[in-house]
Amino acid sequence: MFDWIIRNGTVIDGTGAPRLKSDVAIKSNVIVEVGNVEGESHAEVDAQGKIVSPGFIDLHTHSDSSFLIDPHADSKLTQGVTLELFGNCGMSFCAPLIGGARSMFEQRIDRSGDKLIPTWTDFDGYLTALEKCGSTINIATQIGHGTVRSAVMDMDSRMPTPDELDRMQGIFADSLDAGALGMSTGLWYAPGSYSLADEIITLTQPAADRGKLYSSHIRSESDDLSGLFPAHAEAFEIGRRTGARIQVSHVKAVGPKFWGRGQDLIEGMENARSEGIDVAGDQYPYEWSSTGFSGAMFARWALVGGRKATLDRLADDDTRARIRNDVTYYINRNHSAKGCVIASFPPNQAMEGLNLQEIADQMNCQPEEAALRLYEQSEGSYVLHSMDQKDVDILAQWPLMAVASDGSSLRDEGPLSSGKP
DSSP: OEEEEEEEEEEOOSSSOOOEEEEEEEETTEEEEEESOOSOEEEEEEOTTSEEOOOEEEOSOOOTTHHHHOTTOOTTGGGTEEEEEEOOTTOOTTSOOSHHHHHHHHHHHHHHTOOOOOOOSSHHHHHHHHHHHOOSSEEEEOEEHHHHHHHHHTTOOSOOOHHHHHHHHHHHHHHHHHTOOEEEEETTSTTGGGOOHHHHHHHHHHHHHTTOEEEEEOSOSSSSTTOHHHHHHHHHHHHHHHOOEEEETTOOOOSTTTTTOHHHHHHHHHHHHHTTOOEEEEEOSSSEEEEEHHHHHOOGGGGTTOHHHHHHHHTSHHHHHHHHHHHHHHHHTTSSGGGEEEEEOTTOGGGTTOBHHHHHHHHTSOHHHHHHHHHHHOOOEEEEEOOOHHHHHHHHTSTTEEEOOOOOOOOSSGGGOOSOO
């Protein structure tokens, strides 16, 4: 006697095998038979016209604090996700919690309105806290380069000293041994953007030596900083020199200069694989992206020293004009100010869901100035119309491209229910 039989469904098993019409039998929470199942069960589900598949793995998320705030967060579960990997983009902001990383954690939690008082400082303690609180799905995490760098060097825009490099490498090794599945970088974000390739190669080696993942929000996804294709080449070079498995995070071509280059990105990754570099990618299958106010609208030079230093620059009229001029570039690569929509803004949630042009009209100013005024009040986040659908479709068809949300586990009530969408 089976507990459940799912009949008449179309099974896609996740192995790459062709889909097939099949029954699925379950007993004691284990799939025990797939095929033409005979026998009885306590319950049956008719899946005629439906897909039957294993739970989805969401390879790129930012749910680092979600289950610590609300262990019943179910937004991923209701979409069929049964495992998510967070600690991406160089931000494992919940651990380690020492030095500048502690301040970054407090700023992030404060601006989201969440109430979370950590009882740990290292990665092992963080994983213990996650295990104790429970979650609606299986969870795993990485250790973030930006978090570790801020823990040791704060937000300094310089190369690390030999002692600082040793300290960072030790934190990575300890965190990986504690249970982190890999390390991530966010080379477009401060403080990751202050690091050179040699620093990243040295700090990736502990992950490579343990057979763990190196995932990267690469240095550029458009024509800023290094540029899109050199940024891909840097990721490949890290794999070439360390032997690490390389995951290019949320692969995309941002801005009009690069729209239509999706196939070129695939060819670059294929060429790297032909060299023996183990590289794959993930993407979110839509034209919109999301990031914080500072990451979306500010040139890297304007962010050196952290939020207080940026606010001081904005208080100087000449520097403010220079920053405002840079904002024009970031708006234009998202189609227009209408393509920059406020996703979260804790000081005034009525702003959420409005685009930057609408907010500028309310403020009676240009969109560039509106972006600066919003940032002066608080950090928040945008969703940005930064991609072209043809590129999204082409990238999705590459066999080594995983689907990922780049989002967080949320809930439709309580502290994790704010923001739009």
